Amino acid sequence: MDGQSQTGGTLLTVEDLAVSFSTPYGTVRAVDGVSLQVQRGRALGLVGESGSGKTVLARSIMRLLPRRGVDTTGRVFLDGIDLTVRSPKQMRAVWGSRLSMVFQDPMTSLNPVLKIGQQVAESLRQHRQMSRHDSRELAIKLLDAVGIPEPAQILGRYPHSLSGGMRQRVTIAIALSCDPVLLMADEPTTALDVTVQDQILDLLQEQQHARDMGMVLITHDLGVVANRTDDIAVMYAGQIVEQGPTPVVFAHTKSPYTSALLQSVPRIDNPPHSRLEVIRGRPPSLLNPPSGCRFAPRCLRAQERCSAELPPLTPGPEPGHLFRCWYPVDAPSVPLESSTTRSA
Numbered sequence: 001m002d003g004q005s006q007t008g009g010t011l012l013t014v015e016d017l018a019v020s021f022s023t024p025y026g027t028v029r030a031v032d033g034v035s036l037q038v039q040r041g042r043a044l045g046l047v048g049e050s051g052s053g054k055t056v057l058a059r060s061i062m063r064l065l066p067r068r069g070v071d072t073t074g075r076v077f078l079d080g081i082d083l084t085v086r087s088p089k090q091m092r093a094v095w096g097s098r099l100s101m102v103f104q105d106p107m108t109s110l111n112p113v114l115k116i117g118q119q120v121a122e123s124l125r126q127h128r129q130m131s132r133h134d135s136r137e138l139a140i141k142l143l144d145a146v147g148i149p150e151p152a153q154i155l156g157r158y159p160h161s162l163s164g165g166m167r168q169r170v171t172i173a174i175a176l177s178c179d180p181v182l183l184m185a186d187e188p189t190t191a192l193d194v195t196v197q198d199q200i201l202d203l204l205q206e207q208q209h210a211r212d213m214g215m216v217l218i219t220h221d222l223g224v225v226a227n228r229t230d231d232i233a234v235m236y237a238g239q240i241v242e243q244g245p246t247p248v249v250f251a252h253t254k255s256p257y258t259s260a261l262l263q264s265v266p267r268i269d270n271p272p273h274s275r276l277e278v279i280r281g282r283p284p285s286l287l288n289p290p291s292g293c294r295f296a297p298r299c300l301r302a303q304e305r306c307s308a309e310l311p312p313l314t315p316g317p318e319p320g321h322l323f324r325c326w327y328p329v330d331a332p333s334v335p336l337e338s339s340t341t342r343s344a
C-alpha cells in the first residue's frame with residue numbers, strides 16, 4: 001500500500017527531503033532536510049537566491065530528477081499518495097493529471113517542430129483520452145482562458161512565431177489542460193520581458209483561484225510572492241530558513257537572510273534613486289557547506305555560536321511561523337536559548 005490518509009486540507013506534504021548529487025568533486029547536497037506543506041487551493045512561494053536548491057526540490061517532488069548519481073531520501077505525499085514509492089510508469093499517470101509544472105523558459109517545454117494545436121491536443125488526448133474533435137474544442141477554450149487572442153488561429157502556428165509571453169501562456173494552458181490539483185511554476189517569468197512578467201503572474205494567480213488548485217511559485221524575488229501567495233518558504237543553501245503565512249513572514253521577519261532578501265526588493269515607498277541593499281558575499285558551496293548556520297559567514301548578526309551549531313527550525317509566536325536562527329532579527333542580541341554563554 002502506498003496510499004496514506006492525509007489530514008484535512010493538506011494537498012502536498014514533503015517530509016525531510018534530501019537530494020545529493022555524486023560529482024567528480026564530491027557529494028553536492030542540493031536539498032538538505034526540507035519539510036513543507038501546501039494546503040488545498042493555496043499558493044506557496046518558494047524563495048531563495050540562485051543555487052539555493054529550489055529547482056532541485058521542485059524536480060525531486062515531481063520525481064523528474066535522473067536516478068543515476070542522484071540520492072534522494074525523505075517522503076512526498078500528494079493527496080495521500082506517496083510519490084516516492086511510485087514507479088516511473090505510475091508517475092506518468094500523476095504528471096499532467098494531478099501534478100503539472102511550468103518551467104522558466106517556455107521554449108524548453110514546447111516542441112519547436114510541432115504546431116501549438118498538436119501540442120495542446122496531444123496532452124488532452126494522452127491524459128483524457130479525448131477524440132480529435134473534442135480535444136480541439138477544449139484546446140481553443142484553454143487558450144482563450146489563458147488570454148490568447150484568436151485561439152483557433154494560434155492552433156496552427158509554431159512556437160517560434162509567438163512572443164515569449166504568448167509561448168508561456170501556451171505552456172500554462174498545457175499545464176492546466178488536465179485539471180491538476182497542484183501546479184509547480186519554477187521562475188515562470190524570468191525569461192520574459194518585464195512588462196509581460198506581471199501579466200503571466202496575474203494569470204497564474206487567477207487560474208489558481210478559479211480552479212482552487214494548489215500552487216508552488218518558485219522565485220528569487222520576494223516582491224513576486226508578496227501579494228500572490230498564501231504561504232512562503234525561504235530557502236538558503238539547500239535548507240529552509242524561514243516559513244509561514246506570507247503576511248506573517250513579511251510583518252514578523254525573523255531570519256536575517258529573509259530580512260536581507262527583503263531589503264534587496266525595490267519598494268514603491270523608497271525615495272527615488274535610493275540604493276538597494278545587496279547581500280554581501282556569495283552563497284556557500286554545497287560540496288562543503290559551512291558548519292553551523294549556513295548563512296553565518298554572510299550574516300551581519302552572526303556570533304560565535306552561529307558557526308558552531310546549526311539552529312533548528314523554531315516556532316515563532318504567530319501560528320505556522322518557523323525560522324532557523326539563534327539571533328532573530330527583531331529580538332535583542334541574546335541567544336534564543338540561554339543554554340550556552342557567549343564569550344565576550
Ligand SMILES: Nc1ncnc2c1ncn2[C@@H]1O[C@H](COP(=O)(O)OP(=O)(O)OP(=O)(O)O)[C@@H](O)[C@H]1O
Nearest residue numbers: 021028030049050051052053054055056057220286
Ligand atoms: N545535476 C546536478 N549535478 C550536480 N549538482 C547539481 C545538479 N543540479 C543542481 N546541482 C546543484 O544543486 C544546487 C541547487 O541548484 P538549483 O538548480 O536547485 O538552484 P536554484 O535555487 O533553482 O537556482 P536558480 O535560482 O539559479 O534557478 C546548486 O549548487 C547546483 O549547482
Ligand SMILES: [Mg+2]
Nearest residue numbers: 054055056186
Ligand atoms: Mg532554479
